Amino acid sequence: MQSKISIKDLDFFYGKEQALFNISLEIPEHEVVAFIGPSGCGKSTFLRTLNRMNDTIPIASVSGQVIIDGKDIYAPGTDVVALRRKVGMVFQKSNPFPKSIFENVAYGIRINGIHSDREDMNRRVEKALRDAALWDEVKDRLTTSAFGLSGGQQQRLCIARALAVQPDVILMDEPASALDPIATQKIEELVVELKKDYTIVIVTHNMQQAARVSDRTAFFMLGKLIEYNPTQKMFTNPDEKLTEDYITGRFG
Amino acid sequence: MEHRIIDQQLDLLRDKILLLGGATEAAVNRAMQALVERDTELAKRVLDEDKVIDQMELEIDQMSIEILALQQPAAHDLRFVISVAKITPILERIADHASSIAEAAIVLNNEPQIKNYVDFPIMAKTAAEMLRSALDAFTSEDSQLSREVIKRDKEIDSSYKRVFNELLEMMIDNPSSTTGAAHLLFVAKHLERIGDYVKDICELNVYLTEAAFIKHSKHS
Numbered sequence: 001m002q003s004k005i006s007i008k009d010l011d012f013f014y015g016k017e018q019a020l021f022n023i024s025l026e027i028p029e030h031e032v033v034a035f036i037g038p039s040g041c042g043k044s045t046f047l048r049t050l051n052r053m054n055d056t057i058p059i060a061s062v063s064g065q066v067i068i069d070g071k072d073i074y075a076p077g078t079d080v081v082a083l084r085r086k087v088g089m090v091f092q093k094s095n096p097f098p099k100s101i102f103e104n105v106a107y108g109i110r111i112n113g114i115h116s117d118r119e120d121m122n123r124r125v126e127k128a129l130r131d132a133a134l135w136d137e138v139k140d141r142l143t144t145s146a147f148g149l150s151g152g153q154q155q156r157l158c159i160a161r162a163l164a165v166q167p168d169v170i171l172m173d174e175p176a177s178a179l180d181p182i183a184t185q186k187i188e189e190l191v192v193e194l195k196k197d198y199t200i201v202i203v204t205h206n207m208q209q210a211a212r213v214s215d216r217t218a219f220f221m222l223g224k225l226i227e228y229n230p231t232q233k234m235f236t237n238p239d240e241k242l243t244e245d246y247i248t249g250r251f252g
Numbered sequence: 253m254e255h256r257i258i259d260q261q262l263d264l265l266r267d268k269i270l271l272l273g274g275a276t277e278a279a280v281n282r283a284m285q286a287l288v289e290r291d292t293e294l295a296k297r298v299l300d301e302d303k304v305i306d307q308m309e310l311e312i313d314q315m316s317i318e319i320l321a322l323q324q325p326a327a328h329d330l331r332f333v334i335s336v337a338k339i340t341p342i343l344e345r346i347a348d349h350a351s352s353i354a355e356a357a358i359v360l361n362n363e364p365q366i367k368n369y370v371d372f373p374i375m376a377k378t379a380a381e382m383l384r385s386a387l388d389a390f391t392s393e394d395s396q397l398s399r400e401v402i403k404r405d406k407e408i409d410s411s412y413k414r415v416f417n418e419l420l421e422m423m424i425d426n427p428s429s430t431t432g433a434a435h436l437l438f439v440a441k442h443l444e445r446i447g448d449y450v451k452d453i454c455e456l457n458v459y460l461t462e463a464a465f466i467k468h469s470k471h472s
Contacts, residue, residue, distance in 0.1 A: 207326070208324060211326075235327065235330070236326070236327060236330060236331065236463060237327065237463030243327075244327045244328060247326045247327055248256075248258075248325070248327050248328070248329050249256050250256065
């Protein structure tokens with residue numbers, strides 16, 4: 001397998017408190033990897049180390065390596081803005097800008113200077129909305145406020161916004177936890193569709209969601225990686241008893 | 253360990269399949285007893301009780317589907333439900349073979365005894381022991397025992413070959429015995445098939461315990 005992301009001996013601290021312990025993990029290109037584990041296990045913290053989103057927390061510190069396409073993203077001189085363009089993120093709660101649907105997607109393209117002219121911009125916005133499976137629902141109302149969309153549509157708009165700047169990797173932090181089953185299903189179908197072109201890492205509390213969409217699953221507990229295996233193995237015959245106990249609901 | 257809603261249902265499912273296993277075992281034993289002891293009443297009882305076994309199969313099917321749909325089991329829980337769902341129709345088929353033996357017994361009991369049934373009780377005893385061990389191995393999740401039972405299928409196969417040849421010779425030597433011998437040949441075949449089915453159950457036991465598929469492999 002071709003690794004898109006290699007994590008080596010990663011420790012993470014909030015001040016003096018260690019939140020992640022010696023995590024090593026390979027994330028293959030064009031696969032969906034799910035992170036599961038109880039609340040506070042460090043899965044979201046770990047997700048955020050993959051595009052240095054934790055940099056915004058003043059007391060946070062990291063040791064170890066996160067190598068994406070052969071480069072350690074924590075090496076001195078790393079362009080963090082370029083990194084976050086390459087490794088996009090979608091959050092639990094959809095957070096569109098208070099702008100039109102079109103502008104939400106165009107914003108990233110514009111500030112990164114990706115487009116050549118107006119026509120190119122229109123083409124890029126349309127492509128991002130199509131890739132996020134939203135185009136047909138919004139093509140006639142592009143200039144209306146993004147807040148007029150449903151929760152599921154807003155979340156897909158945020159995915160379109162992430163796709164618009166042409167990332168390689170998309171990190172999703174519980175992208176469907178606030179959505180109804182139909183909107184959730186759309187997001188899940190989208191995840192499976194997107195892996196053709198992107199590498200996707202998804203944090204979820206929904207075990208069935210991890211089972212449905214991911215190729216590999218990593219189970220975290222108390223800041224440690226307990227098990228990382230192909231998803232079908234994790235859910236039929238996990239190696240670790242702790243994993244079995246968690247996925248079968250044996251501990252609260 | 254936390255108490256889970258699914259535990260109660262899995263326990264109930266386990267009870268149900270063990271009851272089915274017990275009923276199937278009894279059907280095989282009674283059918284053979286009816287044949288060897290020429291007890292037509294007992295043979296009829298086997299036929300009557302097969303309806304109960306069919307009903308048990310339906311209940312287990314329904315319950316397995318409900319657990320899969322509503323509890324979405326994973327890991328060992330999942331393997332348990334799948335194993336039960338696959339073992340259940342096998343037990344029902346074993347019981348069908350017992351019924352067929354009982355039907356043959358009813359026919360044969362109306363005819364003069366054509367052969368001393370020495371080989372049949374031995375074959376039947378092996379089949380019954382295998383079935384009991386397979387059910388024990390399922391309950392205790394003992395894959396070692398399951399593998400030992402699988403090996404015993406050869407004993408039944410060789411008994412079957414011996415019985416087959418004997419009955420064939422009998423038909424050639426004494427054509428008037430052909431009808432009875434043909435019925436006995438079917439009985440032997442039923443016992444041989446029961447051995448195969450027990451083997452299938454044991455393979456599922458190994459899947460339950462080790463998550464390994466040994467069917468169609470050199471280990472089976």
